[in-house]
Amino acid sequence: MDAHRNGILTSTSLLVTTGWSREAASLGRAAPELSVGLHADLGPLRRRHCANWRREARDELRGQFIRFRELMGQLPTHLDSHHNVHHDAELLPLFVELARDYDLPLRDYSSVRHYSGFHGQSGGQTQLERISPENLERVLQTAIVPGVTELRCHPGYIDPDFSSAYRNEREAELLALCHSRVRVTLHKQGINLISYQQLGRTQSSRYACGATQDRHASVG
16 A cells, blocks of 8 residues: 555555455555456466366356455456466466456456566575666666556565565565655656556457557556
């Protein structure tokens, strides 16, 4: 929420299967300008333990979609997945089907270009210089092309009991996203911030949509 209110973050995605999903949804509903998508987590279903795993995966994905609507009171503005499991060749059709049913952008399979290079690790080693304000400025200067680009990020504050291989990097990302120089760079580069809900108002999210000559960044 700080990255949205005090920085350049415009979109986020919600896990609906955790003990804190309801609180997270409440925060999302309280920020009407923040786009909230579904971050689907298929977990053990990726391992294909049973003959009907694909049907179970479809049911789980659709169930999480329904859960999102119950929590948020609206459709998600976009779709992505935990660990990008929707890239799996056998799971991808399930995500594409859902995206087409509701005309929603699916990460890497819509008119929105996905940039994942703003990340504080390389080869499993922490490299905070990759997520410094200076490097974020460089990314904005060199990686945003005509059309709409989603800049993926993982900002956050770290609780003492938070267990993750990606910890201190989250607070470093938050600092970069909220740094005053970053907005100056956006202005100098002629980049307009856009959210997924704004994208939905201006063009179809379907998969043959062409890029415009303006440059837009959706940060989430």
